[in-house]
Amino acid sequence: MPQTVVITGASAGIGRATAREFGKRGADVVLIARGRAGLDAAAKEVESLGGRPLVQVADTCDARQVEAAADAAEQAFGPIDVWINCAFTSVFAPFDEITAEEFRRVTEVTYLGFVNGTRSALLRMLPRDRGTIVQVGSALGERAIPLQSAYCGAKHAINGFTSSLRTELLHRGSNVRVTIAQMPAVNTPQFSWVRSRLPRHPQPVPPIYQPEVAARGVVHAADHPGRKQYYIGASTLATVWANRLAPALLDRYLARTGFDSQQTDLRPPSGESNLFEPVDRPGGGDHGAHGIFDDSAHSHSFEAVLARHxxxxxxxxxxxxxxxxxxxxxxxxxxxxxxx
The missing domain is CATH 1.20.5 (Single alpha-helices involved in coiled-coils or other helix-helix interfaces)
Known part of the structure; x- marks a missing residue:
């Protein structure tokens, strides 16, 4: 029997690359996101690789939409084996330049979207006493940086929520597993469609990894959910340890370098952002898994090999x-x- 895998945020970036990885396995892959163009393109890729796709257009901040997508998944493919929460949005700006509405929206999608996905997964997995939930986290959930206060806050919240849930599952002796794949900077389309008030085009803080590196890490976490979390990319591991050993010094370092390191020499994006509406709706085009930083992104990670040992x-x-x-x-x- 093929695995049934649900992926939120599957229309682009890490979610899109992860869908491809499961497609190669012949899995039944349920693709959830807001953008129809990206979802349809992802479905074609999954099918061409040997998997069976199911497209579900949904905004993960709406628990009812997520629950409807979960119902559709099991009606089409049977019991859900793996649920991967990956959907997010963000704003690049100093905190005092982010409106209350914008901050709430980032939190609802990037944090509460994970809560909603986890709830729908558990409603089905707990009675069967089996299943795996993978939260796609970030090094920024361990070490916050300037200009991304809403996103960092949401990623920190995911860590706390998931740790609490894990202890509850341990208490009841459940065989449902939950783990986090903590990500480094990844070359995804978000840096071209994110809402930004920076004077220059935003970029991930180098070193940058390709989405396929992140996707392989997510799949490995899904296959081996016994560990509390996985650190994808050597830079993630270095960030975690630097923050644990010298947080005050790291504060000063980021205050000096964190603004320039998150901007290129290019002009800021001139198009619309995806904060409240998807940019890959019909007629808007498919943005794929990769962003604009292919020339500087790494396609392999030494740490990913270590994670298997x-x-x-x-x-x-x-x-x-x-x-x-x-x-x-x-x-x-x-x-x-x-x-x-």
Whole structure:
């Protein structure tokens, strides 16, 4: 029997690339997003790769729409085996330039959309005592950066919500599993359609990875949901450890570099944003999985290989902690010397 996999945010970016990966397996893939053009294109890709697609147009911030999509999924393909929450939206701007309506919208989609998807998945998985939920998280859920306060807040909330849920599942002895795949900077179309008030075109903070790297990480997490979370990309791991060992120093570093590192030399996008309405509606075109940073994005990740070998990861983490502690001590001595 093929797997039944539900993916929110499946019309572009990581969700789109993940749909392709499951299509290669011959899975039944339920594609949920707002943009019809992107969904239809994703469905064609899944089918061409050997899978069976089902398109469901839905806004994940609306629990009723998500629940209707879940019903349609099981009517078409049977019990849901894997549910992947990936849909999001964002605003690039200093916090005081983001309106209350914009901040609420980012939170409703990027955080509550995950809550709604998780609820619909659990309603079906808990009675059967089986199933896997994968939350597509971010390094920014561990370490916030400037200009993305709404998105960072939502990703932090996903971590807290999922940790709470995990303990509840452990308490009841459930065989339903939930895990998080924490992502690095990824070359997705969001940087060209996100709402931005920056003077230049936004970009992911380098190093940048291709969506296929992220998708392989999501699939691995779905196959091995026993771990609490997976860090996709060496930069994600480095960010987590730097924040744990020297958060105040990292604050200062990001205050100096975090504005320029999130902007290119290009003019800001001139088109509409996807904050309240999809930009890939009929007539608007399909945006695919990739953004405009193909020339600088990595197609492989050394850490992704390590993730399949936990003993190696432990060794790398121990080494990284030692190096980071040494660097922190050296930097602290330099700061004190300069102060004196």
């Amino acid at each position: 936990p003993a190696a990861v432990a060794s790398v983490l121990a080494l990284g902690a030692g190096v980071a502690a040494t660097a922190k001590a050296a930097l602290s001595r330099r700061v004190h010397a300069n102060a004196a």
